[in-house]
Amino acid sequence: MTAGPATLDAPSACRRAGAGLRGIETVATADMERTERLALMRSGELGSVHSWELVTAVDGPGTRLTVFLNGCPLRCRYCHNPDTLAMKDGEPVLADELLARVGRYRGVFAATGGGLTLSGGEVLMQPAFAARVLRGAKELGVHTCLDTSGFLGANATDAMLADTDLVLLDIKAGDEETYRRTTGRSLAPTLRFGRRLAELGVKVWVRFVLVPGLTDDPRNVERVADHAAEIEAERPGTVERVEVLPFHQMARDKWAELGRTYELADTPPPTPAATEAVREVFRARGLTTY
Numbered sequence: 001m002t003a004g005p006a007t008l009d010a011p012s013a014c015r016r017a018g019a020g021l022r023g024i025e026t027v028a029t030a031d032m033e034r035t036e037r038l039a040l041m042r043s044g045e046l047g048s049v050h051s052w053e054l055v056t057a058v059d060g061p062g063t064r065l066t067v068f069l070n071g072c073p074l075r076c077r078y079c080h081n082p083d084t085l086a087m088k089d090g091e092p093v094l095a096d097e098l099l100a101r102v103g104r105y106r107g108v109f110a111a112t113g114g115g116l117t118l119s120g121g122e123v124l125m126q127p128a129f130a131a132r133v134l135r136g137a138k139e140l141g142v143h144t145c146l147d148t149s150g151f152l153g154a155n156a157t158d159a160m161l162a163d164t165d166l167v168l169l170d171i172k173a174g175d176e177e178t179y180r181r182t183t184g185r186s187l188a189p190t191l192r193f194g195r196r197l198a199e200l201g202v203k204v205w206v207r208f209v210l211v212p213g214l215t216d217d218p219r220n221v222e223r224v225a226d227h228a229a230e231i232e233a234e235r236p237g238t239v240e241r242v243e244v245l246p247f248h249q250m251a252r253d254k255w256a257e258l259g260r261t262y263e264l265a266d267t268p269p270p271t272p273a274a275t276e277a278v279r280e281v282f283r284a285r286g287l288t289t290y
């Protein structure tokens with residue numbers, strides 16, 4: 001079975017995960033010894049997957065098969081996919097099963113300049129599985145993309161990054177205090193990862209979610225733009241684009257379904273003028289910005 005029409009709301013740093021795992025077989029891990037399951041996960045053969053979908057004009061260039069993995073160490077206040085946060089909530093899927101699905105779309109990818117995007121949750125919570133899938137995709141001649149906050153960038157080996165054509169790097173705030181208030185974690189690992197990507201020659205699309213009252217302070221915006229410019233300065237041509245994503249309320253229902261308190265329930269989206277003004281801050285540093 002193929003995916004239904006993609007729901008295109010906004011690029012993935014601020015959009016909902018797919019609707020499910022249609023057409024992808026899951027593994028009956030209940031029949032498996034725990035040690036066997038863990039060994040498969042450690043080797044990268046088995047992953048915890050939330051969903052997949054076929055999308056165009058989001059998650060990287062062309063038409064993409066985006067796979068959402070489970071597990072995330074951050075707790076972003078605006079999280080658009082709170083149902084992907086826990087690894088245990090995902091479905092067990094074999095890397096080969098996923099790659100069979102990737103292989104079926106090779107023609108579409110070739111015709112549109114698209115490929116595979118691994119998203120989440122946080123992909124780098126499952127580095128062995130991600131590396132295995134990225135390697136398999138490259139063996140199929142498919143363009144690969146990693147959508148990540150970069151917080152667990154140290155989990156990505158150089159070999160894995162050699163199999164990654166593009167990283168969608170979410171810089172969620174520009175200073176430690178705002179980053180911690182937004183995500184509960186530290187900004188420094190993301191910046192280290194960004195510099196490393198530049199050193200390794202991996203292309204980057206920087207993403208920044210503009211949330212009124214949380215990330216829209218002009219000083220914060222300036223700092224995010226500085227960080228993006230620093231990555232670009234490390235190796236010119238690295239930051240192919242910046243995407244400023246206006247916050248939206250599409251995740252509110254999910255938080256309610258999960259019985260969690262959504263602190264941003266009353267936060268409005270930024271106005272188009274405010275979003276455009278923020279884009280100009282990035283453009284002023286010579287960065288191509290959407």
Ligand code: SF4
Binds near residue numbers: 072076081085122
């Ligand atoms: S990085 Fe933030 S927005 Fe993305 S899944 Fe994790 S908590 Fe949610």
